[in-house]
Amino acid sequence: MAMDEAGGAPGAAKKFLYVNRKAPYGTIYALESLEVVLIGAAFEQDVQLAFLDDGVYQIVKNQSTDAIGAKNFSPTYKALGDYEVTKLYVEAEALEERGLTADDLMEITFEDEDDDWAEKPSINIVSRADMAKIMSEQDVILSF
Amino acid sequence: MATLHTVNKSPFERSSFISALNHTVPGDKVLMIEDGVISARKGNTFADLVSSALSDCSVYVLAPDLAARGIAEGDLVEGVQTIDYGGFVDLVAECDRTQSWL
Numbered sequence: 001m002a003m004d005e006a007g008g009a010p011g012a013a014k015k016f017l018y019v020n021r022k023a024p025y026g027t028i029y030a031l032e033s034l035e036v037v038l039i040g041a042a043f044e045q046d047v048q049l050a051f052l053d054d055g056v057y058q059i060v061k062n063q064s065t066d067a068i069g070a071k072n073f074s075p076t077y078k079a080l081g082d083y084e085v086t087k088l089y090v091e092a093e094a095l096e097e098r099g100l101t102a103d104d105l106m107e108i109t110f111e112d113e114d115d116d117w118a119e120k121p122s123i124n125i126v127s128r129a130d131m132a133k134i135m136s137e138q139d140v141i142l143s144f
Numbered sequence: 145m146a147t148l149h150t151v152n153k154s155p156f157e158r159s160s161f162i163s164a165l166n167h168t169v170p171g172d173k174v175l176m177i178e179d180g181v182i183s184a185r186k187g188n189t190f191a192d193l194v195s196s197a198l199s200d201c202s203v204y205v206l207a208p209d210l211a212a213r214g215i216a217e218g219d220l221v222e223g224v225q226t227i228d229y230g231g232f233v234d235l236v237a238e239c240d241r242t243q244s245w246l
Contacts, residue, residue, distance in 0.1 A: 019243065021163065029246075053163055132167040136147055141243045 014139035015046045020055035022144065025070050030058045033144035034076055041083040048138075049080075052091040052131060055144075056098065059090070059123070061106040074106065081110030086122050093128045147172045148239035151180040152246075155190045160245040165193055170200035173235055175227075177206045181213060184224045191221045198223040206232060 018037050024030040040047045051059060058077070065072040080088070088108060095101060102125055111117040126134065135141060149172060155161035161183050164174060174197060176184050183190045184205045197203055198221075207226040210217070217226050227235070236242055 021160075021246070052167075053159060128166055132169050135167055135243065136145060136169045136172070138241055141147075141241050143244045143246050 013044060013046045015048070015137065016040050016140045016142065017048050017050055017135060017138040019050045019052070019135070019141060019143045020058055021053040023054040023057040024063070024074070025065065025068060029144040030055070031073055033142075034073060036142060036144075037080070037085060038083060041080075041085050044084075047083075047085045048087040048089065048134075049085065050089045050091070050131060050134065052094045052128075054094075054098075056090055056094045056100060056105075059088070059106050059108065060100065060104050077106060078108050080108065081122055084110075086110040086112075086120075087124065088122045089124050089126050089131060089134055091128055091131050092125050095125070145171075146239045148235050148242045149174045150242065150244050151176050151183070152178040152244070154179040154182040155188075156182065161190065162193065164243075164245040165197050168197065168201050173202045173204065173239060175204045175206065175232065175235060176209075177232075178209055179213075181205045181209045181215060184210075184220050185215050186219055186221050194221045194224065204231070204235065 018033055020030060020033050022029040037047060037049060059074070063072050063074040090105065105123060108122045109119045110122050112120050149164045149168060151161050151164050151174065153160050157179065161180065168174065182188065184194055184203070194203060203224045204227050205220065205224055207228050210226065
């Protein structure tokens with residue numbers, strides 16, 4: 001069988017990692033990433049998200065943008081499970097450097113169809129070393 | 145299964161340089177382009193980080209960007225390699241994936 005350049009069979013889903021490193025409202029990167037994530041999911045690719053550096057602020061809870069005239073798009077992260085985006089990796093060191101803990105993050109879950117639709121957390125807190133390993137295992141990395 | 149990490153911002157301006165180095169695995173390649181080349185000048189605050197990265201990764205700078213900033217090849221942290229645009233293309237082709245640290 002012919003192999004494509006990523007080494008997979010033609011037409012097979014590729015592993016996509018979306019790397020999010022910026023806080024949500026100061027620049028457009030976070031929102032643009034989310035848009036592209038949903039596109040990737042629509043094409044039934046294996047979509048994963050990484051949150052590191054200031055990117056961890058994209059998924060902190062209690063975001064309120066009423067007074068800055070920007071749309072609060074944080075609820076969209078909670079809907080990712082419906083698009084079969086169920087793997088969100090958050091770097092432990094990035095949280096710690098910013099005085100944050102896992103309790104400061106939104107509750108983001110998915111229903112596992114292989115386990116009687118049990119509700120499970122989508123967020124996985126990983127070490128910096130594990131994040132590097134995750135990056136090294138992807139077919140495609142998209143940076144935001 | 146190497147990753148090519150590109151960095152295009154000065155380490156004095158953005159954290160992307162440090163983040164990139166923090167997320168390499170042995171065998172990866174790091175390429176400094178545009179203002180990213182500033183980190184590769186010997187004697188700069190970040191030079192020791194570049195040296196450390198060289199222990200298990202290859203580090204490259206884009207020669208045209210060095211020249212534009214008046215940095216001679218002899219002024220680079222020891223072990224850093226210079227490449228031209230063609231070399232940049234070769235690196236992208238050799239590696240399994242490219243990550244741009246924006």
